[in-house]
Amino acid sequence: MTETKMEKPSQPIQFIDLKSQQDRIRPEIDKSIQKVLDHGQYVMGPEVFELEKQLAEFSHRKYVVSCASGTDALTMALMAMEVGPGQAVFVPSFTFTATAEVVAALGATPVFVDVDEHTFNLCSDSLEQAIDMVKKDYSSLKPSAVIPVDLFGQPADHDQIKEIADKNGLWVLVDAAQSAGATYKGKSTLSKGLMATTSFFPAKPLGAYGDGGAIFTDDEGLAAKLKAIRIHGQGSDRNENICIGLTGRLDTLQAAILIEKLNIFREEINLRQKVADYYTDHLKDVVQVPYVMDGCASVWAQYTLRIPGKNNLDLQKVLKEKEIPTAVYYPRPLHLQPAYNKFPVAPDGLRNTMQLSEQVISLPMSPYVAEATQDYIIEGITKEFQ
Ligand SMILES: Cc1ncc(COP(=O)(O)O)c(C=O)c1O
Structure with missing residues (x-):
């Protein structure tokens, strides 16, 4: 950069420039939308399963369950582990609302933890102090899970958090809404935790043209449960409800768009x-x-x-x-x-x-x-x- 006064760009500066990306891949996007319109399987169409397959390869995770948003992804993960009243779930306070909202919405108790001053991610010391505090002062609560967030796309210290979680009998749900594509010690953040979740909100690094999300796990039983939850707890037969669920599906159109975006990701x-x-x-x-x-x-x-x-x-x-x-x-x-x-x-x-x-x-x-x-x-x- 030279010392002279910089010219203001002729076009307004975008905070997140989605237009340039769209211009780049518009013909491919048009074709993939056309394909969905032609086959007409708007819900759970073939693109949904193709995207899940490609995301499993991308994340090196055995199972990927796509869903309607990053918030639904967190909710479904907590539902699959039967999180509810009487359980304490440790979350950072410095995050997007959804991280704590899903815990409270299921009747469990979010316990707010501080972040590290350098990484802005969950602080291990504060987490340990919060767990001790709940054990000592909140006898009606069972410390149950921790949700580290990879804030702004930077991985939290997943090894350290896992160590603390293991020591205290907690399971780890990684909120990777902002970090799909980031790596922790060479591995995708989506491969961390018992489950990791992400968001395909348009402004996210891997964003759709609407809402979307996904859950990543290596646990076959959990993957099966998540698939049931996303369709009203549906069992092997569509008239059977094996658990409480949601309308949590990712639209086929969004899956088709995401496949094109993943191509250049x-x-x-x-x-x-x-x-x-x-x-x-x-x-x-x-x-x-x-x-x-x-x-x-x-x-x-x-x-x-x-x-x-x-x-x-x-x-x-x-x-x-x-x-x-x-x-x-x-x-x-x-x-x-x-x-x-x-x-x-x-x-x-x-x-x-x-x-x-x-x-x-x-x-x-x-x-x-x-x-x-x-x-x-x-x-x-x-x-x-x-
Ligand atoms: C850290 C974090 N968690 C969860 C979410 C929720 O994702 P969605 O907007 O797709 O529901 C977001 C979205 O902004 C987020 O940033």
């Missing part, structure tokens, strides 16, 4: 890394750039800066005046939300969560951000810290 992951590296190279001396653990790779669902000493919402306003769109995830931690403020919180008061909610800001990110656009964004931010 590996290349897009590399492009995302290039965009992230460029931001990091030019902003590392200006603000706190994202930290990725050794041996891990983020899929950069978000490229998120930390800006101690400045308020994120104030910076967002200034950047908006320069027509640089940003997002603040998440300005109000879950444990402070009216819907969740009655649930237990880890003993230390979630210090990192509180700080991050005022200090993080996410920059425009997609595989298709042009270098000139990045230069303009970088200059806009640099000026605020001079």
Whole structure:
């Protein structure tokens, strides 16, 4: 980047540029939609099973059960393990609502845990303290499961979390809604936990053109249960209900679109890394750039800066005046939300969560951000810290 004043790009900067991707694969998408219209199997059509097969190969997982959203994926995973009243499920407070919502919706108790100040993911010390607190102070609750979130596309410390979970008799559900395509010690985040779930919301790294999600597991019995749950608990015969379920299916049209997107996903992951590296190279001396653990790779669902000493919402306003769109995830931690403020919180008061909610800001990110656009964004931010 040169020292001269950067030109504002002629087109409005997109926070997530879905249009460039669509332009690239539009003929393939049109063809695959046409194919579904021709065969007419709109629900549980062949594309759903083909996508599940391809996702199993991609994640190196034995079973993939697609479903209607990332939220349904979490719900179905908890339902399959019969999570309900009297069970404590440990979740970060610094995450999207769905992670805790599904626990509370099933009548179980979310227990809010702090995150690590560098990775923004579940903090192992805080998790251990929260488990001890529940054992000591909440005799009516059984510590049951933990849901680490791979926030912004960065893997949580899955080995460490598994060790703590095993020691305390918990099972692990990885909320990989933001991390499909990321790796932890060389392995897909979707291969972690007893089950991992993801979201195909359009803005996600692997996004559909509507809602969608999937559950990944190596457990045959759980996979069978999940398949029943997604169709009203249907057994081998359609008039038999073996358990309580949902209308949790992924539409055939979305599956067809996702197959085309998966075709270019590996290349897009590399492009995302290039965009992230460029931001990091030019902003590392200006603000706190994202930290990725050794041996891990983020899929950069978000490229998120930390800006101690400045308020994120104030910076967002200034950047908006320069027509640089940003997002603040998440300005109000879950444990402070009216819907969740009655649930237990880890003993230390979630210090990192509180700080991050005022200090993080996410920059425009997609595989298709042009270098000139990045230069303009970088200059806009640099000026605020001079
Ligand atoms: C961490 C996390 N969990 C769960 C979800 C829920 O996914 P969906 O919107 O597909 O229901 C999201 C979506 O934003 C998410 O970011």
